[in-house]
Each structure stands twice: as C-alpha cells, then as structure tokens.
Amino acid sequence: MSKQTIVISGVNMKDGGIFTIMDNCLQKISQYIENKDIKVIALVHDKSKFDYPNIEYLEFPDAKKSWFKRLYYEYFTLKNYLKI
Numbered sequence: 001m002s003k004q005t006i007v008i009s010g011v012n013m014k015d016g017g018i019f020t021i022m023d024n025c026l027q028k029i030s031q032y033i034e035n036k037d038i039k040v041i042a043l044v045h046d047k048s049k050f051d052y053p054n055i056e057y058l059e060f061p062d063a064k065k066s067w068f069k070r071l072y073y074e075y076f077t078l079k080n081y082l083k084i
Contacts, residue, residue, distance in 0.1 A: 005039045009074055011063035014045040023050065030054045043074065 008029075013022040022044075029040055030052035040055045045064060047057035058078070063070045 003037050003039050005041065007041045007043065007078065009043045011043050011045055011060045011070055011073060014049075014064065019049075026050055026052050026055060041078075043078065 006029075008022075008026070010022040013019045026042055033040055033054050042050065042055050042057050043063075044050060044057055044059060045061060047059040050057055060070075060073045060077075063073050
C-alpha cells in the first residue's frame with residue numbers, strides 16, 4: 001500500500017488570525033500523523049515560521065503578490081513536484 005499524501009495550501013497565510021489557525025492545524029496534524037503512513041506537504045509563505053516534525057514544507061514567498069502566481073504554484077509547480 002502506498003503512502004497517502006495530504007497537501008495543505010497556506011501560501012497566503014502569513015500573519016494574523018489566519019496564520020494562527022494554520023499554525024495550530026499543522027501542529028495538531030504533525031502530532032496525529034506520527035507513526036502513521038501519511039505524508040503531509042504544507043505550502044507556506046515562509047517555512048522558517050513552522051517547525052513541526054513529520055511535515056514537509058514547500059516555501060512560496062512570492063505567491064501572495066498575485067492570484068496568478070498563487071494558482072501557478074498550487075496547480076503547476078505542485079503537480080510537477082508530486083508527479084501526479
């Protein structure tokens with residue numbers, strides 16, 4: 001059985017309440033997936049703000065500059081990364 005992959009997109013969550021929600025979710029997910037056959041990839045604005053084990057972070061600092069960049073990163077870059 002292959003490892004399940006969960007992708008969490010939070011490239012536009014860089015401050016405020018929405019960032020806090022993202023941070024709390026990643027913390028809980030990291031604890032939940034420990035010793036499970038689940039891979040989690042988090043798309044974030046700045047990966048230095050997160051340090052939870054069991055999660056792979058992909059950093060996209062320019063994604064918030066425009067909707068086009070955000071869509072490009074989420075649909076094309078990630079598709080190539082995961083080889084879907």
